[in-house]
Amino acid sequence: MKRLDLLDCCAPLGAALLADDEADADARLFKALADPARVKIVNLLATRDDAVCACEFIPALGLTQATVSHHLKKLTDAGLLEREQRGKWAYFSLDAEAVARLASLVRIPEVV
């Protein structure tokens, strides 16, 4: 494929493209939600006012404790969840700032 052949059919590259690291960061955020189990976790947290015990996700998701812990870590590493230790139990809640960042990401002005 020769580059010159492309130029006669397409407009030149226009305005602001997302930088590589910005696209990476956005993709990382979406990747954190690219699993049904993690979608359910966030959904369950969104229906609660206070933090939720880790043990509660095990029957809710129908997955092993190891797998649930794995998903909770992925969401926490992505910054979407906050972890809080209460005695020997771990409680998780939504990070409001991350959720707001996510919402602003998908706000596409074109549709205005």
Place this chain on the structure above:
Amino acid sequence: MKRLDLLDCCAPLGAALLADDEADADARLFKALADPARVKIVNLLATRDDAVCACEFIPALGLTQATVSHHLKKLTDAGLLEREQRGKWAYFSLDAEAVARLASLVRIPEVV
């Protein structure tokens, strides 16, 4: 892990949990955006008023024609992009309805 041990630390499962197929659908939508190249594609389309030739993504992303076609198909299969054939060129544009659905997905009432 015995179920009885969980009950004395956690509130019972509360209100509306996402159904399995709903969580799957949401995850599929997020998975379509869980790659920097596809984020860039959507971003480029969001900055344009009209459809964009497939060939334009090749220099913009720095990927092979085969890889770009692969990503465009993933986004189209997810319903985020619309494909239109103009002569021997393929033009792509954002599906407004899918974008709106995505925006409504991340709207979490708790933060209101």
Place this chain on the structure above:
DNA sequence: GACACGTATCGACGATCATCGTTACGATAT
């Protein structure tokens, strides 16, 4: 028809991922 060119598909490779059993860590209680 034959040719050129843009695009999609195929096959393959390496990398990442989801899942689980098992084990290790931490905190509480006896």
Place this chain on the structure above:
DNA sequence: ATATCGTAACGATGATCGTCGATACGTGTC
């Protein structure tokens, strides 16, 4: 200290994914 229990981390396995070269499919042109 010892035991108990919730949670995280380790190791393994099967599946999915991103990338590319090569090839096939369409569309327009001569």
